[in-house]
Amino acid sequence: xxxxxxxxxxxxxxxxxxxxxxxxxxxxxxxxxxxxxxxxxxxxxxxxxxxxxxxxxxxxxxxxxxxxxxxxxxxxxxxxxxxxxxxxxxxxxxxxxxxxxxxxxxxxxxxxxxxxxxxxxxxxxxxxxxxxxxxxxxxxxxxxxxxxxxxxxxxxxxxxxxxxxxxxxxxxxxxxxxxxxxxxxxxxxxxxxxxxxxxxxxxxxxxxxxxxxxxxxxxxxxxxxxxxxxxxxxxxxxxxxxxxxxxxxxxxxxxxxxxxxxxxxxxxxxxxxxxxxx
Amino acid sequence: xxxxxxxxxxxxxxxxxxxxxxxxxxxxxxxxxxxxxxxxxxxxxxxxxxxxxxxxxxxxxxxxxxxxxxxxxxxxxxxxxxxxxxxxxxxxxxxxxxxxxxxxxxxxxxxxxxxxxxxxxxxxxxxxxxxxxxxxxxxxxxxxxxxxxxxxxxxxxxxxxxxxxxxxxxxxxxxxxxxxxxxxxxxxxxxxxxxxxxxxxxxxxxxxxxxxxxxxxxxxxxxxxxxxxxxxxxxxxxxxxxxxxxxxxxxxxxxxxxxxxxxxxxxxxxxxxxxxxxxxxxxxxxxxxxxxxxxxxxxxxxxxxxxxxxxxxxxxxxxxxxxxxxxxxxxxxxxxxxxxxxxxxxxxxxxxxxxxxxxxxxxxxxxxxxxxxxxxxxxxxxxxxxxxxxxxxxxxxxxxxxxxxxxxxxxxxxxxxxxxxxxxxxxxxx
Numbered sequence: 001x002x003x004x005x006x007x008x009x010x011x012x013x014x015x016x017x018x019x020x021x022x023x024x025x026x027x028x029x030x031x032x033x034x035x036x037x038x039x040x041x042x043x044x045x046x047x048x049x050x051x052x053x054x055x056x057x058x059x060x061x062x063x064x065x066x067x068x069x070x071x072x073x074x075x076x077x078x079x080x081x082x083x084x085x086x087x088x089x090x091x092x093x094x095x096x097x098x099x100x101x102x103x104x105x106x107x108x109x110x111x112x113x114x115x116x117x118x119x120x121x122x123x124x125x126x127x128x129x130x131x132x133x134x135x136x137x138x139x140x141x142x143x144x145x146x147x148x149x150x151x152x153x154x155x156x157x158x159x160x161x162x163x164x165x166x167x168x169x170x171x172x173x174x175x176x177x178x179x180x181x182x183x184x185x186x187x188x189x190x191x192x193x194x195x196x197x198x199x200x201x202x203x204x205x206x207x208x209x210x211x212x213x214x215x216x217x218x219x220x221x222x223x224x225x226x227x228x229x230x231x232x233x234x235x236x237x238x239x240x241x242x243x244x245x246x247x248x249x250x251x252x253x254x255x256x257x258x259x260x261x262x263x264x265x266x267x268x269x270x271x272x273x274x275x276x277x278x
Numbered sequence: 279x280x281x282x283x284x285x286x287x288x289x290x291x292x293x294x295x296x297x298x299x300x301x302x303x304x305x306x307x308x309x310x311x312x313x314x315x316x317x318x319x320x321x322x323x324x325x326x327x328x329x330x331x332x333x334x335x336x337x338x339x340x341x342x343x344x345x346x347x348x349x350x351x352x353x354x355x356x357x358x359x360x361x362x363x364x365x366x367x368x369x370x371x372x373x374x375x376x377x378x379x380x381x382x383x384x385x386x387x388x389x390x391x392x393x394x395x396x397x398x399x400x401x402x403x404x405x406x407x408x409x410x411x412x413x414x415x416x417x418x419x420x421x422x423x424x425x426x427x428x429x430x431x432x433x434x435x436x437x438x439x440x441x442x443x444x445x446x447x448x449x450x451x452x453x454x455x456x457x458x459x460x461x462x463x464x465x466x467x468x469x470x471x472x473x474x475x476x477x478x479x480x481x482x483x484x485x486x487x488x489x490x491x492x493x494x495x496x497x498x499x500x501x502x503x504x505x506x507x508x509x510x511x512x513x514x515x516x517x518x519x520x521x522x523x524x525x526x527x528x529x530x531x532x533x534x535x536x537x538x539x540x541x542x543x544x545x546x547x548x549x550x551x552x553x554x555x556x557x558x559x560x561x562x563x564x565x566x567x568x569x570x571x572x573x574x575x576x577x578x579x580x581x582x583x584x585x586x587x588x589x590x591x592x593x594x595x596x597x598x599x600x601x602x603x604x605x606x607x608x609x610x611x612x613x614x615x616x617x618x619x620x621x622x623x624x625x626x627x628x629x630x631x632x633x634x635x636x637x638x639x640x641x642x643x644x645x646x647x648x649x650x651x652x653x654x655x656x657x658x659x660x661x662x663x664x665x666x667x668x669x670x671x672x673x674x675x676x677x678x679x680x681x682x683x684x685x686x687x688x689x690x691x692x693x694x695x696x697x698x699x700x701x702x703x704x705x706x707x708x
Binding site: 272 | 293300301302303305358361362363364365377379381382385386388390391395398399402403404405406407408
């Protein structure tokens, strides 16, 4: 009973592939590109300060982190090292990406409801384009961060090569959560609010404003959060110039694989009833 | 078998009616209630609503199929299944070829983006690649007639401009199968004609076209075959003219005055060469046969026929009595038939035929049928309004004459107009 539609789309896609026009994966990429571009264009057009917009959120997180860290330094009696400032910056930027990507992805299907019910394009592009547009903001904000880090005198080592795989893992992990949350929010509209609340408190359970090592024996518990080893890894590779904790990163990669495949199955299972239930 | 583009096999679609849990806040308490009390809220049969029931349909490659029916008959639901937007509850749908669905004009348009940006966005959403849109961009803009405004955000567009741009993108899709839902009603007359022409070209190019519309004229212009949907089932399938007649007669029987009448109109036929027809060429011969039966003995019955335009305004009327045919007297159960021969000197458009039975001396109507028939008129020249006066145009270039006062030749009008403009300019200056 569930199969027929799959037959339709599979066949349509297959026929598209060999009729001399653009293949299905090419069309999907174009669609993803245009939708991502739409998100970015709208955001940057509506505000005169598009560039500023991308770095506002990370700046606020960094500011909050500095206040906390200055307070803690006073309490303990040790001065705040530049290294700590760099640490906060390096971790705030990905954190800002995680928050905005998850927030936009969660409502991506419902905010495009007219396309979900009236256009026959693959729906997976809606959460994915929200995540990619958040990634664009991240890239924009990464430019000034690079300059600041250079000024602060961060070591230039081969460990920086870790940045690429760590960010890739991060994006894939966020995509997994984003796809699952978008699906859930289509059926239950209050998922969006639950996500907001969770994101607000998640900063306490993720080593953004602090380092996992500062927690002593609780370190393990914090690192069980799959985002934590990735952020800690970025901190180690960029700020300290050390090799990240490979075991914990393997753990993150495993969770990522699990989350992404689960989200994909969930999405595939419920996609046929999207138009009925939205 | 290989030339079948679309096949519906026993397709049914069930929607759940009534309360739907669309938030966890509602879902959790109701789950708890169900576990505790074990009382289902209404049997499933009561809450179900079948939007489509057992649709079987085959459409060949290159065929143009119209889908007509009431609001809520299941037309859009059927199209959404065809486009793969919805999944059938039962049955299967096979589609062979690249399918493009135009269910909403300007799908994916964002008001803050410019026309140019939206053309790309919408084109890609409808299934073109970016390269394809880029290649056809000039053509699309020219078709929409929006070249001067293409870099303006579409929120500044009028609704007509918005719709034109949306349709222009869709018209350049070049799919194997084009699915269109009620979008030809956008834009002004000229744009509608242009759109229809474009769709005809698409169909001639070998594409399969599935066209849903309330505009029966558009369906009859475009489609050779039509299916009539009613309450989720196909109730009629065949040549468009016949199906439109079936549809209209079903409509009429629903509207039919059931009140007691002395003389009842039992049948009205609009014919060409003795066969019922819905499409006429301007100037063609047509005949109207009116049959009526007396319920009671009635005297001095005259038949009035009227042609009305789409807005139901009279553009022509006459009666048997005014044409010199003596009024009829009928005894109980007696039937009579009156025929009017007409020449359809009408302009292009949709017209309705109204029939009345009337007694002139008492100014009393026995029965009426409105519309008794609906028909469409084509012409080989672009004439609008109600009548076709068979215009022929001649233009002659005249020499410029002097501006002598009192000159009575066409150029004098021009010089007068010049004067007006001068005055206006002077007014602005002062």
